[in-house]
Amino acid sequence: MYVAVKGGEQAIDNAHRLLASERRGDLAIPELTISQISSQLALGVARVMCEGSLYDPELAALAIKQARGDMIEAIFLLRAYRTTQPRLGDSVPIDTSAMDVRRRVSAVFKDLPGGQILGPTFDYTHRLLDPALMGEGSPGEPARSGDGARIETPRVLELLDRDGLVETSPRDRDVGAADDLTRTPLEFPASREQRLQALARGDEGFLLGLAYSTQRGYGRTHPFAGEIRIGEVEVFFTPPELGFEVPLGTITVTECEMVNQFHGSGDEAPRFTRGYGCVFGQSERKAMSMALVDRSLRAAELGEASGAPAQDEEFVLSHCDNVQATGFVEHLKLPHYVDFQSELVLLRQLRAEWEAERAALKTPAGVSLREAAE
Amino acid sequence: MNAAPEYNFAYLDEHTKRMIRRAILKAIAIPGYQVPFASREMPMPYGWGTGGVQVTAAILGRYDVLKVIDQGADDTTNAVSIRRFFQKTAGVRTTTRTEEASIIQTRHRIPEAPLKEGQVLVFQVPIPEPLRFLEPRETETRRMHALEDYGVMHVKLYEDIARHGQIATTYAYPVKVADRYVMDPSPTPKFDNPKMNDCPALQLFGAGREKRIYAVPPYTKVVSLDFEDHPFERTRVAGSCELCGSGGVFLDEIVTGDDGARIFVCSDTDHCANARDREAQ
Numbered sequence: 001m002y003v004a005v006k007g008g009e010q011a012i013d014n015a016h017r018l019l020a021s022e023r024r025g026d027l028a029i030p031e032l033t034i035s036q037i038s039s040q041l042a043l044g045v046a047r048v049m050c051e052g053s054l055y056d057p058e059l060a061a062l063a064i065k066q067a068r069g070d071m072i073e074a075i076f077l078l079r080a081y082r083t084t085q086p087r088l089g090d091s092v093p094i095d096t097s098a099m100d101v102r103r104r105v106s107a108v109f110k111d112l113p114g115g116q117i118l119g120p121t122f123d124y125t126h127r128l129l130d131p132a133l134m135g136e137g138s139p140g141e142p143a144r145s146g147d148g149a150r151i152e153t154p155r156v157l158e159l160l161d162r163d164g165l166v167e168t169s170p171r172d173r174d175v176g177a178a179d180d181l182t183r184t185p186l187e188f189p190a191s192r193e194q195r196l197q198a199l200a201r202g203d204e205g206f207l208l209g210l211a212y213s214t215q216r217g218y219g220r221t222h223p224f225a226g227e228i229r230i231g232e233v234e235v236f237f238t239p240p241e242l243g244f245e246v247p248l249g250t251i252t253v254t255e256c257e258m259v260n261q262f263h264g265s266g267d268e269a270p271r272f273t274r275g276y277g278c279v280f281g282q283s284e285r286k287a288m289s290m291a292l293v294d295r296s297l298r299a300a301e302l303g304e305a306s307g308a309p310a311q312d313e314e315f316v317l318s319h320c321d322n323v324q325a326t327g328f329v330e331h332l333k334l335p336h337y338v339d340f341q342s343e344l345v346l347l348r349q350l351r352a353e354w355e356a357e358r359a360a361l362k363t364p365a366g367v368s369l370r371e372a373a374e
Numbered sequence: 375m376n377a378a379p380e381y382n383f384a385y386l387d388e389h390t391k392r393m394i395r396r397a398i399l400k401a402i403a404i405p406g407y408q409v410p411f412a413s414r415e416m417p418m419p420y421g422w423g424t425g426g427v428q429v430t431a432a433i434l435g436r437y438d439v440l441k442v443i444d445q446g447a448d449d450t451t452n453a454v455s456i457r458r459f460f461q462k463t464a465g466v467r468t469t470t471r472t473e474e475a476s477i478i479q480t481r482h483r484i485p486e487a488p489l490k491e492g493q494v495l496v497f498q499v500p501i502p503e504p505l506r507f508l509e510p511r512e513t514e515t516r517r518m519h520a521l522e523d524y525g526v527m528h529v530k531l532y533e534d535i536a537r538h539g540q541i542a543t544t545y546a547y548p549v550k551v552a553d554r555y556v557m558d559p560s561p562t563p564k565f566d567n568p569k570m571n572d573c574p575a576l577q578l579f580g581a582g583r584e585k586r587i588y589a590v591p592p593y594t595k596v597v598s599l600d601f602e603d604h605p606f607e608r609t610r611v612a613g614s615c616e617l618c619g620s621g622g623v624f625l626d627e628i629v630t631g632d633d634g635a636r637i638f639v640c641s642d643t644d645h646c647a648n649a650r651d652r653e654a655q
């Protein structure tokens with residue numbers, strides 16, 4: 001006989017205890033420390049900080065540990081914490097020209113002031129599993145050059161802008177009043193600030209796929225990687241009671257500026273256009289994807305819209321958030337007995353009507369169906 | 375963040391609650407209109423009741439008595455989880471009895487017991503836009519609502535009749551509120567639609583992921599869309615509850631054996647328990 005589904009509370013408690021135990025795993029193996037995660041899984045930490053919209057390597061590492069390495073779950077944890085924090089004010093926009101660069105490459109000039117700096121990159125590694133990493137060991141000292149002083153690296157797009165070859169960056173506009181996507185609902189058409197925020201928080205895989213689609217012809221933008229730079233920038237804040245900028249600390253960011261398809265008109269000399277990407281931590285894939293998608297989303301503004309998915313602002317911005325997406329996809333796990341029951345009632349009724357009709361016609365079902373289709 | 379974090383009453387900070395209350399007031403002033411609001415990221419997943427939870431958190435007071443149901447039942451896991459959330463963050467009294475509750479948060483059902491003045495029914499809404507599956511663009515659907523341009527919905531219902539001989543929508547059945555806005559009642563079965571009309575309780579709808587709040591004020595006209603020659607028909611639930619014997623209520627179908635044997639029981643667990651209590655007396 002049917003037993004009513006009581007005991008939900010006990011089931012939830014037990015499930016969570018089992019989860020905690022499985023997260024820890026074999027007690028004979030030392031537990032991961034937060035500093036191990038933040039230092040040795042730094043790129044994962046960077047992704048969680050970026051899509052979680054909170055620069056805090058320690059909390060991001062905690063989230064990864066708690067989420068058992070599930071990145072979207074970790075992003076969700078970090079965001080749920082972030083949302084409880086008060087907003088004290090807007091920082092001064094970071095100046096990535098003054099970045100202490102660790103890596104800086106340009107695909108458009110062979111050499112340029114400040115030089116090409118490869119830095120810590122997977123590029124040109126041969127992707128062969130390294131058995132030495134099965135154990136513990138020291139990789140040896142990294143090579144160093146110069147006296148450790150900061151290298152001046154003027155931005156590549158500024159060099160182009162000087163000759164009027166690329167559109168001027170809108171960064172001189174008053175960005176102090178930028179909307180905060182987490183405090184105001186996104187409405188369409190979105191402002192560029194909102195769009196860049198949404199892309200910075202957007203899912204790396206989703207943006208990667210969209211960016212890739214533009215390269216394969218679904219809204220081509222003729223991109224060149226004008227410059228990619230990774231390094232540390234200082235964040236400043238102007239407390240209203242002081243009236244001058246004070247440094248808050250240093251963050252690592254990856255910035256990508258794409259140089260795209262040129263434009264011009266009777267009134268305007270032809271010049272290259274831009275796509276922009278900027279993310280917390282080291283993540284070139286995300287920054288480059290963001291820059292490509294940012295540029296694609298300008299298709300309507302630049303009069304080149306062709307209906308490609310990456311050009312569709314509502315489509316891209318409504319679906320790029322992985323915390324929203326995973327919640328709604330996974331909510332299908334929740335009970336839907338009532339709606340399903342309503343559908344069952346209707347379907348049984350429709351089937352009964354169909355049977356009755358068929359019996360009344362007294363013709364083989366195949367014949368009547370074919371006639372209906374013709 | 376070493377110590378256990380201290381949260382405000384009902385989790386949300388007071389500024390956020392004020393923002394949500396403003397959206398609710400606007401929603402009540404324009405029945406059926408979807409008010410955009412700055413939905414917060416909640417500690418439960420989108421699509422699992424974040425909109426309803428924010429609405430409840432914004433209206434909850436210390437002396438409220440809260441009931442949370444999912445599929446009509448108080449003991450389904452997500453209802454348990456949301457009820458616990460408010461027990462933990464607000465310490466309010468909770469109940470499973472419909473008539474005792476001042477606020478009822480629900481997913482997919484309206485209780486069988488008639489609601490009273492002073493009660494608030496908070497619906498969790500996944501997709502607030504009734505026109506969404508006919509027109510995917512928000513910019514377009516907002517324009518259609520503004521112009522009261524609902525032709526496409528009537529065409530859809532007509533096509534249902536042409537294809538199936540009847541309107542083949544069994545849940546989230548669209549309604550027109552106060553003769554103006556077409557509204558999604560959330561995925562409640564159409565069996566529950568008539569309960570929304572002229573209801574003495576305030577009905578609030580929260581969609582967290584989609585960042586919308588809408589409302590049906592007490593005693594408001596709510597009409598299920600239909601045609602003169604194909605009037606709205608409530609789902610006829612045949613049979614009665616195996617446990618309490620109630621008829622005329624929404625029944626869940628339970629598969630009881632490997633041979634496919636089935637029984638039907640009340641979806642509303644409070645209604646079922648009350649009916650059994652009355653029988654026992």
